[in-house]
Amino acid sequence: MTKVSAKKKQWLSGNEAIARGAWEAGVTVASGYPGTPSTEILENLCTYNDVYTEWAPNEKVALEVGMGASFAGARVLVTMKHVGLNVAADPLFTASYTGVRGGIVIITADDPEMHSSQNEQDNRNYACAAKLPMLEPSDPAEALEMLKQAFAISEEFDTPVLLRTTTRVAHVKGLVATGKRKKGPVPVAIEKMPAKFVMLPGNARVRRRAIAERMAKLAAFVETFAGNRIEPGDRKLGFITGGVAYLYVKEAFPKASVLKIATTWPLPFNLIRDFASQVDEVMIVEELDPFLETHIKASGIACTGKEKIPAIGELNPFIIKKALGQDTGEIFAPVEIPPRPPNMCPGCPHRGLFYSLAKYDVFISGDIGCYTLGFLPPLSAMDSCVCMGASIGVAHGMDKALGDKALGKTVAVIGDSTFMHSGITGLVNMVYNKSMSTVIILDNRITAMTGHQANPASGSTITGEPANAIDLPELCRAIGVRHVRTLNPHNIKECKKILKEEIERPEPSVIIAQAPCVLLPEERKRRKIPLTSILDNCTGCGTCLRLGCPAISWVPLTSEEAKKLGKKEKQKGHARISVEMCNGCGQCLAVCKFKAIGKAEDNK
Amino acid sequence: MKPSGNILFCGVGGQGILLASEITAFALLACGLDAKKSEVHGMAQRGGSVVAHLRYGKKVHSPLIDPGQADFLVAFETMEAVRYLPFLKKDSKVIVNTQQIAPPSVATGKMAYPADLLSQLTSRGLAVYSLDGFSIAKGVGEIRTANLVLVGALSTFLPVGEEVFLAVLQEKIPRKLEENIAAFQEGRKITA
Numbered sequence: 001m002t003k004v005s006a007k008k009k010q011w012l013s014g015n016e017a018i019a020r021g022a023w024e025a026g027v028t029v030a031s032g033y034p035g036t037p038s039t040e041i042l043e044n045l046c047t048y049n050d051v052y053t054e055w056a057p058n059e060k061v062a063l064e065v066g067m068g069a070s071f072a073g074a075r076v077l078v079t080m081k082h083v084g085l086n087v088a089a090d091p092l093f094t095a096s097y098t099g100v101r102g103g104i105v106i107i108t109a110d111d112p113e114m115h116s117s118q119n120e121q122d123n124r125n126y127a128c129a130a131k132l133p134m135l136e137p138s139d140p141a142e143a144l145e146m147l148k149q150a151f152a153i154s155e156e157f158d159t160p161v162l163l164r165t166t167t168r169v170a171h172v173k174g175l176v177a178t179g180k181r182k183k184g185p186v187p188v189a190i191e192k193m194p195a196k197f198v199m200l201p202g203n204a205r206v207r208r209r210a211i212a213e214r215m216a217k218l219a220a221f222v223e224t225f226a227g228n229r230i231e232p233g234d235r236k237l238g239f240i241t242g243g244v245a246y247l248y249v250k251e252a253f254p255k256a257s258v259l260k261i262a263t264t265w266p267l268p269f270n271l272i273r274d275f276a277s278q279v280d281e282v283m284i285v286e287e288l289d290p291f292l293e294t295h296i297k298a299s300g301i302a303c304t305g306k307e308k309i310p311a312i313g314e315l316n317p318f319i320i321k322k323a324l325g326q327d328t329g330e331i332f333a334p335v336e337i338p339p340r341p342p343n344m345c346p347g348c349p350h351r352g353l354f355y356s357l358a359k360y361d362v363f364i365s366g367d368i369g370c371y372t373l374g375f376l377p378p379l380s381a382m383d384s385c386v387c388m389g390a391s392i393g394v395a396h397g398m399d400k401a402l403g404d405k406a407l408g409k410t411v412a413v414i415g416d417s418t419f420m421h422s423g424i425t426g427l428v429n430m431v432y433n434k435s436m437s438t439v440i441i442l443d444n445r446i447t448a449m450t451g452h453q454a455n456p457a458s459g460s461t462i463t464g465e466p467a468n469a470i471d472l473p474e475l476c477r478a479i480g481v482r483h484v485r486t487l488n489p490h491n492i493k494e495c496k497k498i499l500k501e502e503i504e505r506p507e508p509s510v511i512i513a514q515a516p517c518v519l520l521p522e523e524r525k526r527r528k529i530p531l532t533s534i535l536d537n538c539t540g541c542g543t544c545l546r547l548g549c550p551a552i553s554w555v556p557l558t559s560e561e562a563k564k565l566g567k568k569e570k571q572k573g574h575a576r577i578s579v580e581m582c583n584g585c586g587q588c589l590a591v592c593k594f595k596a597i598g599k600a601e602d603n604k
Numbered sequence: 605m606k607p608s609g610n611i612l613f614c615g616v617g618g619q620g621i622l623l624a625s626e627i628t629a630f631a632l633l634a635c636g637l638d639a640k641k642s643e644v645h646g647m648a649q650r651g652g653s654v655v656a657h658l659r660y661g662k663k664v665h666s667p668l669i670d671p672g673q674a675d676f677l678v679a680f681e682t683m684e685a686v687r688y689l690p691f692l693k694k695d696s697k698v699i700v701n702t703q704q705i706a707p708p709s710v711a712t713g714k715m716a717y718p719a720d721l722l723s724q725l726t727s728r729g730l731a732v733y734s735l736d737g738f739s740i741a742k743g744v745g746e747i748r749t750a751n752l753v754l755v756g757a758l759s760t761f762l763p764v765g766e767e768v769f770l771a772v773l774q775e776k777i778p779r780k781l782e783e784n785i786a787a788f789q790e791g792r793k794i795t796a
Contacts, residue, residue: 011633036645115644139640139667172667173629173641244667251666318670331672332689335724338715340616340684340707342652378712451645545712550651553706554713573713 009175014165017140017176018107019044021147022077025103026184027051029069031062033421034450035081036116037170038109042079043453046462050181055453055462058388058421059084063091066104070160071197074102075151075184082110082123083387087422093130095160097207098197099214102186103154103161105147110166112287113314118368118387120313122288127162127265128295131211133218134162134265135227136243140174146227146262155185157214157221164264166287168244168314219266227262230275238279240272240292240303245285245315252317252326261292269299276301283308283324287315344373346551347528347583349489349515350442353413354381355547355587356495357440360503362411363398367391367423369415370449370517371442378548382413389414389422395437396430408504410437416472417447417455424479427510431480435508438499442489443472444517452519476510483509490515492590518583530582530600531589535565537596538574544588544597551581552588605763607637608661610669614688615680616705617654620751624678625656627755630772631764632660642667653684676761678754680737681705682721689724698730699757699795701737701750733757733795740790746780749787756791766792 012020018041022030030053032042046053056062059080066078080088085108095104108126111117127134135150137143143165150161195203222228233256239249242261249258259275261267276282284293284305293305308323309315322328344351354374357364358381366372366382367390375382384394395412402409414423419441427439447453454460459469476484483505487498495513502509516523533552544552556573563569577588579600589597613625625641632639639660657669671690677698679685685700692698700722709715725732735757737750752773759769770785777784 011629011639039645167644168642168667171643171645173639173643174664174667175633175638247665247667251670316668316670317666318672328670329672329693332692332728334690335686337683337686337718337721338707338709340651340653340687342617343708345651376708378708542713548708548712550708550711553711556713 009177011173012140012176013040013171013173014137014140014143014169015040015171016044017144018147018165019048020176020178021144022105023048023051024144024179024181025148025151026075026182027077028074028184028188029066030054030077030079031056031065032079033057033059033062033084034447034453035084035109036450037111037165037167038079038081038084038107039450039453040170041077041107042462045077053462055455057456059088060090063088063095063106066106067091067095067098070100070102070104072101072190073186073188076102076104077107078104079107080109081117082108082121083117083119084108085123085126087388089126092126092132092160094199096130096132096211097199097204099158099207099210100154100160101191102184102188103151105150105154105161105163108162108164109170110164110288112166115167118385120288122291123162123164124264124291125289131215132160132162132265133157133263134164135262136164136264137169137262138242138244138246138260139169139172141176143169144176144178149227151184157218158210159214164243166244215266219269222263222266222268223270225263225268227260228268228271229260230271230278231258231260232278233257235278236280237283238275238281239283239285240275240296241285242292243287245287248315248317248320249285252320264291267292267295272296272299273301276303285309285315285320341376342373343376343548343550344370345518346549346581347518347585349444349513349585350374351379351547351549352489352492352495352585352587353440353442353513354379355591356492356499357381357411357413359496360499362409362503363395365391365395365398365410365412367412367414367418369418369442371413371415374413376548378546388418389426392423392426392430392439395439396426396433396435399435399437406436407506411503412437412439414439414441415448416441416443416445416457419472420456420470424475427476427481428479430508436506438502438505438509438511440511440513441472443512443514446517446520448517448519452517472512476512481508481510483507484512485509486512486514488515489513490585490587492587518585528582529584530579531577531584531586531597532579532582532600533575533577534596534598535574537594539594539596540567540571540574541594542575543591543593544575547587547591549588551578552576553578605761606675607763609659609675609762610673611658611676611678611758612669612674612688612691613656613658613678613680614684615654615701616684617651619654619680620748621654621656621680624751624755625658627752627769627772627776628758628762629658630776631759631769632762634768634772635764638662638664640664640667653687655688676758678758680751680754683707683718686718686721686724692730694729696730697761698725698732699754700725700732700734701754702734703736703738703750735791735794741787744783744786744790746783746787749780749784752784752787753791756788757795758791759788760792760795
C-alpha cells in the first residue's frame with residue numbers, strides 16, 4: 001500500500017480497498033478460503049492491527065466461523081471466490097434466517113471470462129435465492145465506502161450482506177480515499193437468543209416471516225440509498241447498469257442518462273420506474289446473466305438487454321458500443337502466433353508425478369490447483385476436472401460403474417490444500433464403499449496456485465505463525481486406508497514403481513507425493529545446482545522434452561548441421577537446458593537414457 | 605503531450621511487468637493525474653502471457669483499454685507484442701524488447717518461433733522502438749533491470765518529467781537503485 005501524499009489518497013486494488021474498508025468498519029474477525037480473484041483481501045487484512053484473520057479449510061467453514069463471531073457481537077468479514085459460495089451455500093441460506101448480532105459481510109468475487117475459474121456463474125442469483133441484500137461496487141474507491149455501508153445495513157436490517165466484486169473490480173487499482181477505524185456498535189459477549197439462532201422448524205417458521213418483513217423494509221430503504229443514483233443526460237437512451245459495467249457505459253456513452261445501481265438486491269423499483277419515465281428507451285447493461293433485466297421486466301418496466309448485450313464473458317466499452325451499433329473504427333486483425341498457456345514451473349514436483357502417471361492406461365480424475373496444468377501437452381495427464389475435491393468422488397463413481405473391469409483403471413489426483421478443503425469426505429466414502437481406486441495427494445505444503453496461502457497441512461497460519469501441520473498419512477490411515485505410501489515425485493523410478501503397485505491393488509490406496517513447491521521462500525533460497533545438456537551424447541530422442549519443463553527446449557538441426565556436430569544425418573535436433581531457468585530437480589536426468597544430461601558444474 | 609492516454613504492458617510471467625506498470629502509474633499520479641490499472645492474477649502467472657492495462661487522464665472511468673485504443677504498447681517479449689496487435693491503432697507507439705521466450709509448443713519443437721515479428725508491426729505503419737533490454741541491463745551491471753529500460757523508453761512520451769520518474773524510482777526501488785536508474789536512463793536515450 002502506497003501513499004500518494006499529494007492527493008491524500010492511496011493507490012489500492014479493489015481487494016486492498018475491501019481490506020481497508022473492513023478494517024475501518026471495525027471488523028475484528030475475518031475468515032475465508034483463497035480463490036482468484038478474492039485472495040488478496042485477507043492477505044491484506046491480516047497486516048492490520050486488531051483484526052483476527054484466518055484461512056479456513058473451506059468456504060463453508062469460513063462462513064460458519066463468521067456466523068459464530070457475529071452471534072458473539074463482532075463485525076465479521078468472510079471472503080471467497082464465486083464458486084466458493086456454492087460450498088458455503090448451506091450456511092448461507094440459513095444465515096438469512098438467523099440474521100446477525102454483529103454485522104456480517106460476505107465477499108463473493110466473481111470471475112466473468114473465467115480468467116482463473118472453471119465456470120462463470122453469476123452470484124447475483126444467490127442474493128435473490130437466499131433472500132439477502134447484495135451490494136456491488138464499480139471500482140476500489142467505491143468498494144471501500146460500500147464495506148462500511150454494508151456493515152451498517154447488516155446490523156440495521158439483521159441480515160448478512162453479500163458484496164459482489166468481479167475480476168475487474170478486485171484486480172483493478174485506483175485512487176482511494178481512506179479514513180479512520182471505528183468500533184462496531186454491538187458489544188461482544190455471549191447472548192443466548194435461541195428463537196433467533198436455533199433453526200428448528202418452529203423457530204425457523206417465525207424467522208421466515210421476519211425475512212419477508214426485512215426484505216420489504218430493505219426494498220423501501222434502497223429507493224433512497226445514495227449509491228443508487230440517476231445521472232441525467234441525453235434522454236433518448238437511458239442505461240441501467242451496475243458494477244464495473246457502469247464504468248464501461250460511462251466510457252462508451254459519456255452523454256447518456258444513466259441509472260447506476262449499487263444495491264443489486266433488492267432493486268429500487270420506484271427509482272427504476274422513475275428513470276424509465278425520463279428516457280425514451282431503457283437499455284440494461286450488465287455482465288453475465290440478465291439479472292437486472294429479468295427482474296425489471298417482471299416488474300412491468302419495458303427495457304432491452306441481452307437481445308443486444310452479450311451474456312457470455314466480460315464486457316468492455318468496445319463490446320457495448322458494437323452491440324449498440326456504434327462505430328468502433330477499424331481494428332487490426334489478430335496475427336496467428338503460437339499460444340502461450342501457463343505452465344508448471346521448472347523443478348515443479350507435480351511434473352515428475354504426472355510424467356510417471358501418464359505411462360499407465362488409467363482415467364486420471366483431476367482437481368483444482370496448479371496441478372490442473374498437468375492437463376496440457378506434452379504431459380496430457382488429466383481426464384477430468386470439475387470442482388474443489390471432486391477428483392475423489394469422480395474416481396470412485398467411475399470405479400463403481402466399471403464394476404469387474406475397474407481394477408487398475410481409475411486414479412484421483414488432488415493437492416494438499418484441496419484435499420483439506422473437500423477431499424477428505426470423498427476418501428471416507430471411498431473406503432466405506434470399498435473402492436478399488438487410488439488417490440494421489442500432491443503434497444507441496446501450500447496452496448500454490450493462488451499465490452502461497454497456508455493451509456491446515458502447511459504448519460503455519462495466515463500470518464506465518466507456527467501451527468499444527470496435519471499428518472496426512474496418519475489421517476488417511478485413520479479413515480481406514482490400509483495402504484498409504486509416500487514418495488518423492490522427483491524420483492521418477494520410485495514414482496513409477498509405487499504407482500504401479502497401488503494402481504493394481506484391489507482396494508483403495510493413497511499415495512502421498514511429498515515435495516515442496518519450488519516457489520516457497522525457503523526453496524528459492526536453497527542453492528541450486530542446475531543441469532545442462534551434454535551435446536555429444538544427445539541423440540535427439542525427445543524423452544526429456546516430454547516432461548514439458550520450461551527450462552528444456554528443442555534445437556532443430558539440418559542434416560549438414562547434424563553431420564558437423566558428429567551426429568547421424570537423420571538426427572533432427574537436440575535438447576538444450578537453460579542454466580538460468582533450471583533448478584536442478586533432476587527429473588530430466590532420471591529419464592535420459594543416453595547420459596546426455598549432467599550437472600552444469602561438471603560440464604565446464 | 606496528451607494529458608490522457610492508454611498504455612498496454614505485455615510479456616511473459618516473471619519479467620517484471622507489474623513493477624514496470626506500477627512505477628509508471630506512480631509517476632502519472634505524482635503529476636496529479638487520475639489513473640486506473642487492470643491486471644489478472646492467478647492462472648496468468650506460471651509463464652503464461654501477462655498483460656496490464658494502464659489508463660490515465662483527468663478522470664478515468666473504464667479500467668480496460670478497448671481494442672484499437674492503446675496509445676502505447678510496452679512489450680517485454682517480441683511475440684507478445686504481436687499478440688496484442690488488435691489493441692493498437694495507426695498512431696500507436698510500440699516499445700519492444702527483442703528478447704524471445706519460447707512458449708511450450710516452440711520449446712518442444714512442435715511449432716517454430718515466428719520469424720519477422722517486428723515487420724508485422726512496421727508493415728502496418730506503427731512506430732516501433734525495439735531494444736535489447738537484456739544486453740542494456742547487463743551493461744548497467746544488473747540483468748534484472750530490463751523492465752526499467754522499457755519504462756525509460758516509454759517515459760519520454762508521457763506528460764511526466766524525468767525528475768518525477770527519478771523521485772518515484774528512489775521511493776519504490778528497494779535495492780540496486782543506481783543500476784535501476786542507469787537502466788531507466790539508457791531506455792530514455794532510445795526514444796528521446
